[in-house]
Amino acid sequence: MPIQTPLYRFVGECVQAAGLICLMITISDGPEKDTRMVEFIVIDKPLVYNAILLKPTLNALKAVVSTYYLAMKFPTPNGVGIFRGN
Structure with missing residues (x-):
């Protein structure tokens, strides 16, 4: 979808x-x-990151993020x- 932001x-x-996708x-x-x-x-610029999850997504997941451990924990049924970065 087009976006003007x-x-x-x-x-x-x-x-x-x-x-926006x-x-x-x-x-x-x-x-x-x-x-x-x-x-x-979506932007057309080279960046270090492939995607950035912002607060609304992290809140919906009820996630807890640790930048020190490059990990994110979230409750599931x-x-x-646990999601780990590298």
Whole structure:
């Protein structure tokens, strides 16, 4: 979907969004996983990150994030799911 929201990169540069897309994502694997529909704003710029999950998504997942351990924990019907970064 088209979107007219300007975004500001970490260095303060203004970037025009290419659009908005809703994607089904699955976080983690095995029985302790969660699948959600998430809105992503698409930009046409090289970045270090493939995707950034913001507070609304993290709140919907009831996630707890640890930047020190590069991990995120979230409750599921089958126990606590853990997603680890690298």
